[in-house]
Amino acid sequence: MADRVGQPAVEADPAPDSAAHSWSVRWGLRRAGAGDVGAITVMQQGAYAPNREIIGREPLPLRVDYTDIISEKDIWVAEKDGAVEALLVLEVRPDELHVWNVSVAPRAQGAGLGNRLLEAAHDRARALGIARLSLLTNERLTRNIAWYKRHGFIVERIEPFEGRAVVHMQKHL
Numbered sequence: 509m510a511d512r513v514g515q516p517a518v519e520a521d522p523a524p525d526s527a528a529h530s531w532s533v534r535w536g537l538r539r540a541g542a543g544d545v546g547a548i549t550v551m552q553q554g555a556y557a558p559n560r561e562i563i564g565r566e567p568l569p570l571r572v573d574y575t576d577i578i579s580e581k582d583i584w585v586a587e588k589d590g591a592v593e594a595l596l597v598l599e600v601r602p603d604e605l606h607v608w609n610v611s612v613a614p615r616a617q618g619a620g621l622g623n624r625l626l627e628a629a630h631d632r633a634r635a636l637g638i639a640r641l642s643l644l645t646n647e648r649l650t651r652n653i654a655w656y657k658r659h660g661f662i663v664e665r666i667e668p669f670e671g672r673a674v675v676h677m678q679k680h681l
Contacts, residue, residue: 537584537596537628544585545574547592555595555611563648563672569609581608582632586621596625598632604678605633607643626659630681639681647673 540548552574556567577583582598593616597609607629612621633641645652647666653675657663661677668674 537586540574540578540583540585540595542575542578544592545578548574548585548595551592551595551613552611554614555617557614559646559649563646565672567646569611577608584628586625588616594621594625596628598629600636600638601642603638604640604642605629605636605638607641622655623659633681641679641681643677645675645677647675653677 552569556570559567560570574583577597580599582600584596584598585592586594586596592613594612595609597607599606599608607626610622610625610629612625629641633639641661642664643656643661645656647653653663656677659679661679664676664678666673666675
């Protein structure tokens with residue numbers, strides 16, 4: 509695997525002649541598999557630790573079984589020296605590509621990896637012929653909301669959910 513997202517990587521899945529392969533190599537990502545669940549879970553715990561304090565509860569991405577997520581969604585990892593550094597979870601919907609999760613290990617934060625993952629999501633949507641990205645975040649995560657806005661997302665609506673306010677954001681490509 510590449511040392512940095514964006515550098516070529518050896519990819520066994522998807523097929524080398526597929527559009528998904530070309531896209532994943534460009535971004536130095538590989539599709540996550542069942543063998544990645546432990547590393548993804550550990551990385552997510554670290555990446556979401558600050559959010560837990562801000563929102564006062566366990567963030568949704570920490571309340572799921574990644575074995576299920578890997579089988580249900582378009583999930584990609586970036587690695588360095590064999591360790592999962594970042595995660596991009598996408599969900600293809602009829603008229604949009606939903607960014608279900610963008611997370612970066614604490615040791616890799618601040619180096620632009622999250623920006624590159626979001627750029628990869630844009631490219632993935634375009635490769636699939638989808639012109640809209642969507643995502644959800646917690647209203648208390650103002651830093652995240654500002655980051656998404658800097659990347660061209662707008663707030664579509666805010667709605668209550670399980671005792672919190674969920675911010676629905678979207679971006680037209």
